[in-house]
Amino acid sequence: MQTFDLEAEGLRALNSTLHAQAANTNQTHWEIVNPKGSHAIAVGLDAPIEVDIKGSTGYYCAGMNKQAKVHVHGSVGPGTAENMMSGMVIVEGDASQYAGATGHGGTLVIKGNASSRCGISMKGIDIIVHGNIGHMSAFMAQSGNLVVCGDAGEALGDSLYEARLFVRGSVKSLGADCIEKEMRPEHIAILEELLKRGECDAKASEFKRYGSARELYTFKIDNAY
Amino acid sequence: MKDDQNGAPRTMPIQSATFSNSVNAEIRRAAATGIYDIRGGGAKRKLPHFDDLLFLGASISRYPLEGYREKCETSVTLGTRFAKNPIQLDIPVTIAGMSFGALSGAAKEALGRGATMAGTSTTTGDGGMTEEERGHSNKLVYQYLPSRYGMNPDDLRRADAIEIVVGQGAKPGGGGMLLGQKISDRVAEMRNLPKGIDQRSACRHPDWTGPDDLEIKILELREITNWEKPIYIKVGGARPYFDTTLALKAGADVVVLDGMQGGTAATQDVFIEHVGQPILACIREAVRALQDLDMHREVQLIVSGGIRTGADVAKAMALGADAVAIGTAALIALGDNDPKWEAEYNALGTTAGAYDDWHEGQDPAGITTQDPELMKRFDPIEGGRRLNNYLKVMTLEAQTIARACGKNHLHNLEPEDLCALTMEAAAMAKIPLAGTDWYPGKPGTSY
Numbered sequence: 001m002q003t004f005d006l007e008a009e010g011l012r013a014l015n016s017t018l019h020a021q022a023a024n025t026n027q028t029h030w031e032i033v034n035p036k037g038s039h040a041i042a043v044g045l046d047a048p049i050e051v052d053i054k055g056s057t058g059y060y061c062a063g064m065n066k067q068a069k070v071h072v073h074g075s076v077g078p079g080t081a082e083n084m085m086s087g088m089v090i091v092e093g094d095a096s097q098y099a100g101a102t103g104h105g106g107t108l109v110i111k112g113n114a115s116s117r118c119g120i121s122m123k124g125i126d127i128i129v130h131g132n133i134g135h136m137s138a139f140m141a142q143s144g145n146l147v148v149c150g151d152a153g154e155a156l157g158d159s160l161y162e163a164r165l166f167v168r169g170s171v172k173s174l175g176a177d178c179i180e181k182e183m184r185p186e187h188i189a190i191l192e193e194l195l196k197r198g199e200c201d202a203k204a205s206e207f208k209r210y211g212s213a214r215e216l217y218t219f220k221i222d223n224a225y
Numbered sequence: 226m227k228d229d230q231n232g233a234p235r236t237m238p239i240q241s242a243t244f245s246n247s248v249n250a251e252i253r254r255a256a257a258t259g260i261y262d263i264r265g266g267g268a269k270r271k272l273p274h275f276d277d278l279l280f281l282g283a284s285i286s287r288y289p290l291e292g293y294r295e296k297c298e299t300s301v302t303l304g305t306r307f308a309k310n311p312i313q314l315d316i317p318v319t320i321a322g323m324s325f326g327a328l329s330g331a332a333k334e335a336l337g338r339g340a341t342m343a344g345t346s347t348t349t350g351d352g353g354m355t356e357e358e359r360g361h362s363n364k365l366v367y368q369y370l371p372s373r374y375g376m377n378p379d380d381l382r383r384a385d386a387i388e389i390v391v392g393q394g395a396k397p398g399g400g401g402m403l404l405g406q407k408i409s410d411r412v413a414e415m416r417n418l419p420k421g422i423d424q425r426s427a428c429r430h431p432d433w434t435g436p437d438d439l440e441i442k443i444l445e446l447r448e449i450t451n452w453e454k455p456i457y458i459k460v461g462g463a464r465p466y467f468d469t470t471l472a473l474k475a476g477a478d479v480v481v482l483d484g485m486q487g488g489t490a491a492t493q494d495v496f497i498e499h500v501g502q503p504i505l506a507c508i509r510e511a512v513r514a515l516q517d518l519d520m521h522r523e524v525q526l527i528v529s530g531g532i533r534t535g536a537d538v539a540k541a542m543a544l545g546a547d548a549v550a551i552g553t554a555a556l557i558a559l560g561d562n563d564p565k566w567e568a569e570y571n572a573l574g575t576t577a578g579a580y581d582d583w584h585e586g587q588d589p590a591g592i593t594t595q596d597p598e599l600m601k602r603f604d605p606i607e608g609g610r611r612l613n614n615y616l617k618v619m620t621l622e623a624q625t626i627a628r629a630c631g632k633n634h635l636h637n638l639e640p641e642d643l644c645a646l647t648m649e650a651a652a653m654a655k656i657p658l659a660g661t662d663w664y665p666g667k668p669g670t671s672y
Contacts, residue, residue, distance in 0.1 A: 044449030079432040098432040102373040217422040
């Protein structure tokens with residue numbers, strides 16, 4: 001395993017070193033020490049490597065990730081795994097706002113709570129949150145899955161498109177065009193796989209599914225409020 | 226007009242200037258449909274504009290350059306502040322962001338062809354980067370928009386610059402709308418949304434909210450792209466002094482400023498006509514912000530919104546811009562609103578020059594459409610040739626004016642070369658009213 005001291009060597013050196021890892025690199029496991037809340041740690045990775053971050057991070061940790069598995073042994077600031085394309089990001093602590101925003105693919109696991117706008121505008125990413133999520137989560141979410149083992153805040157799924165939302169606890173309120181939907185066997189199967197992937201021991205049968213009523217899909221006067 | 230029954234002259238019917246025929250027609254349309262008008266393009270109302278400025282030219286006190294012989298440079302370098310690889314352009318006229326989706330793939334290709342021949346850049350739009358555009362654009366600016374449709378790190382790295390779109394002149398504070406008629410299989414796939422539904426683009430970014438966040442967002446984009454790409458920040462003409470100041474604070478290499486004449490693919494007419502400022506009112510304020518922070522020319526300023534001719538280019542640059550961007554004018558050069566399609570425009574209830582329902586996807590010129598039959602009407606090679614010609618003419622015109630003002634580079638044009646024809650233009654552009662040395666608000670004067 002390679003160890004990188006972020007405080008000593010700096011952000012530019014870290015990201016350029018990680019970017020330099022080719023698909024067939026032998027240096028497949030990296031440990032980053034002294035992150036100390038720095039922003040843009042391990043962004044734009046594009047290789048099948050594992051990165052363990054020993055501490056908490058600032059904004060946009062693992063942003064636009066492809067292929068890599070990034071494991072944060074602490075909490076993350078806003079926009080973690082934003083626009084992720086593939087790979088996996090695991091957060092042992094809590095996540096600030098916009099976690100997984102606009103993600104196109106891959107898996108984001110948050111073992112603590114996530115703040116507001118979790119999964120905003122998500123486009124295919126799977127997000128599994130062990131705790132609660134804040135308000136306006138999954139706003140304009142297009143596709144992918146958001147699993148919440150705790151409670152969801154206000155205006156969940158406002159202006160939702162085709163993303164699936166699974167919530168085990170309470171939902172403070174649903175956003176415009178977001179409705180509770182029937183949990184059919186195929187949804188149970190999808191959810192069981194997501195819970196397993198997210199290392200979550202909750203039972204799929206305990207969740208409710210929410211999705212788009214598709215009433216806002218075509219612009220008409222009744223929607224212009 | 227006949228006299229009345231007693232033989233007395235009748236009162237002349239007078240149309241109301243307030244309730245004009247067009248206003249009344251819109252009231253009737255609203256009453257019949259219950260929905261506001263959505264259209265493309267920029268502000269159509271008459272606004273103080275570059276036409277309200279004149280160049281003084283050289284005389285005894287100024288020495289001109291020979292119009293056909295002496296060199297007058299036109300090149301511009303964009304992104305010199307932080308980027309490892311600034312963009313070098315031969316001419317200071319760039320192509321503004323227009324989306325694949327709003328435009329056909331062939332139209333994007335034509336923009337790339339024409340711009341590349343002329344030595345300038347094109348810009349993507351909402352919906353991501355297409356192969357037509359990347360393949361035919363030597364210099365391509367990749368827009369980073371609130372919707373993030375099609376956004377991915379590979380295209381970020383394939384781009385020559387990144388433009389973070391905060392707003393645009395047609396609708397500062399507003400998001401986008403692409404109606405279902407234009408959502409073909411390909412458009413839907415690129416945007417990861419169902420085919421045929423109306424697509425909304427958010428009005429603000431999903432993962433940052435203010436200038437402090439934006440600074441960190443720019444750090445992330447620079448880290449992902451190895452600090453190679455110039456980062457532009459595009460704002461609509463709302464509060465140009467503060468927006469430019471904050472863009473500089475956030476770390477922009479280039480500020481793009483779009484006035485209310487700048488076009489959009491689709492938004493509410495009321496938004497286009499009633500929100501934002503004309504570009505003439507924005508340029509000097511943005512330049513003042515750059516100068517106050519000692520960054521004029523270190524951070525480049527691109528202005529857009531109603532640029533049509535080389536005279537407009539020269540005037541924008543004399544006011545302090547480093548380059549301009551064209552959108553609507555480029556579409557017209559490609560063939561949009563051409564009178565040769567007049568019968569078809571009439572069938573759509575409009576006329577050549579006034580057609581602005583680009584969002585409906587029925588463009589007779591085959592440019593702002595995804596209809597396969599209409600798209601066949603547009604030849605991207607011919608379109609590229611026409612755009613190149615037009616860009617060349619604009620450049621020659623700007624050079625002609627610059628030489629007449631004694632300038633051997635378009636960047637040497639300055640406010641002192643101008644006078645204003647109207648009080649409004651004088652006040653907005655901070656250029657003396659013709660025949661005076663005064664403009665409203667001039668420091669040291671009492672008005």
